[in-house]
Amino acid sequence: HDAVDVIRAKRDGGAVPEDALRWMVDAYTRGYVADSQMAAFAMAVLLNGMTRDEIRVMTDAMIASGERMSFAGLGKPTVDKHSTGGVGDKITLPLAPLVAAFGVAVPQLSGRGLGHTGGTLDKLESIPGWRAALSNEEMFAQLREVGAVICAAGSGLAPADKKLYALRDVTGTVEAIPLIASSIMSKKIAEGTDSLVLDVKFGSGAFMRDVDRARELARTMVALGTDSGVATTALLTDMNTPLGLAIGNANEVRESVEVLEGGGPADVVELTVALAREMLTLAGRPDADVEAALRDGRAMDCWRAMIRAQDGDPDAALPEPRxxxxxxxxxxxxxxxxxxxxxxxxxxxxxxxxxxxxxxxxxxxxxxxxxxxxxxxxxxxxxxxxxxxxxxxxxxxxxxxxxxxxxxxxxxxxxxxxxxxxx
Ligand code: URA
CATH class of the missing domain: 3.90.1170.30 (Pyrimidine nucleoside phosphorylase-like, C-terminal domain)
Incomplete structure (x- = not known):
């Protein structure tokens, strides 16, 4: 294969044959295809799109670039949530322990913030002692004992995506639906979750300002997950206004704890509850009374256990601004x-x-x-x-x-x- 042929095919609006596309991703990951060539290809994809089949092959090739995890030995269903990112989006913090309170395992591999959207790990690191990096063994043990884990994704998951995402970031090629969909879903499928709920944002604070493009992204990702055997659904949610009242890190942890105490801002509670219902339905618990678990402290107990398991002190004072x-x-x-x-x-x-x-x-x-x-x-x-x-x-x-x-x-x-x- 030749990178220039692959670039030309996409530049001229054609579909890239499966073996050529797989080769392109693999050769790029290994350093045989140059950044300049991959950047040209990414721009051609941004301008001309990809067929469903090409997106599936692209996703598959990125999964194949790294390790695949499995939670099969856990003895309970696993369900994960992914948000396409927004302002004040701390939902993962109350959501993971809330869902885990029903005996479902929630392996929430998260990232750090870059640019104006915050990162879940940055928020949790406001808690004194809390540790984001876990070995696969520690993660597995915590899923078994506590049920919820929010930790850093290891470097072994979809390394092709890591390299490609960094390249897209500096070449104006982030906003391509086939590239976003394959990027997100390769990591989620490689993670090995049984089911997945996507929170796809639209509006001024989101990747996709336009609701029609957000819907297309959501449909593409749901199809990718479903085709790979991961039960996947998505909610399209409004990101024109920040979620809740807190935007930052320590203050977002504070607000999440309020939700776990049965209070908190109405929009944060509404979205937490909607996503929890969605996740529990996929995990075979459609009748779970999630609001009761927020009111009666079950979700809070799980939060405290989750923070402690990662060496954090759930009772410690959070940093205050000067x-x-x-x-x-x-x-x-x-x-x-x-x-x-x-x-x-x-x-x-x-x-x-x-x-x-x-x-x-x-x-x-x-x-x-x-x-x-x-x-x-x-x-x-x-x-x-x-x-x-x-x-x-x-x-x-x-x-x-x-x-x-x-x-x-x-x-x-x-x-x-x-x-x-x-x-
Ligand atoms: N998040 C990702 O992980 N990948 C993208 O391409 C965009 C958002």
Whole structure:
């Protein structure tokens, strides 16, 4: 095979034969196909798309580049959740222990944040002592004993994707549905979960701003999972507004604990419950009363066990910001808009996120919202508080949210958080 032939075929709008596509992915992973060639191929895919068959082969080739895990010996069903990423999306934190409280194993391999979307591991690392890196044996033991584990994905899973994703990141080729779908699903299928629920976001704070493109991505991923024997469903959910009131790391852990105590913001509870129902249905427990498990402490017990099993102290104080800056309502009215992307960028500029993969995050940094769209506020009432280490960053964060929130005379129409279920 020849990389130039593969690039030309895709450039001219044709389909790449199965053996050529498998070769391309394998040769790229081994370093025989150059970054420049793979980048040209990725751009051709972004512009001309891929057939269902090509996407399946691409996914398969990326799975074949690394190890495949199996939880077959666990003796209980496994179910995982993946979100395409958003602002204030801490749902994995309350969700994993909530689902595990019903005797289902939840192997939640997670990542760190890059850019304006936060990373689940960064959030949990706010908890003193908590450890993200587990060996496969430790993970297996925790799944058996506690049921829920949230840990770093090992480097052995789909190494082809790791290399390709980094290349796409710097060549303007992230936003291709065939590449996103094969990237996400190769990791999830290689992980070996029995079933998977996808939270596919649309809106200003999401990868896919447009709901039709988000739906196409969801359908593509559901088909890929199902064809590989992983029972897969997806929810299309709104990411125009940040989820909950906390955007950051330590504050998102705090909010997750509120949900596990039976409280927390309505939207976080709604999405946690919807995803838990979806996961438990796939795991054969469609009648599980998930709201009861939030109210009566079962989910909280599982959270505490999960944090302890990874050397974290669930009772330890979380890091506090050194400086804060509160913005208040200039006039009375209703909050009509709190735009996810600018608030995500502001939290990132405050230090909650990282610009380069090797940077560290400030766990206490972020933003606490005090009002969400639909809330009535009086003049002078706090709208949101910036949390940071040094005031110098506040000006850049304030610049990011300039024009990103609005107060009007009337309450806005409430958009549904969960728009559609895709099976
Ligand atoms: N997340 C991934 O893992 N891969 C993509 O391509 C996009 C988002």
């Amino acid at each position: 400086e804060t800056h509160t913005v208040t309502a200039p006039a009375a009215g209703f909050v009509t808009r709190v735009e996810a992307l600018p608030f995500g960028i502001a939290a990132w500029r405050l230090g909650a996120g990282r610009a380069r993969a090797e940077d560290s995050v400030l766990h206490a940094a972020g933003i606490d919202l005090h009002a969400k769209p639909g809330d009535r506020v009086e003049a002078g009432q706090p709208l949101f508080t910036l949390l940071g280490q040094d005031e110098a960053r506040f000006a850049r964060a304030l610049e990011a949210v300039e024009g990103a929130w609005e107060i009007g005379p009337e309450a806005p129409a409430a958009d549904p958080l969960v728009l559609e279920r895709i099976t």
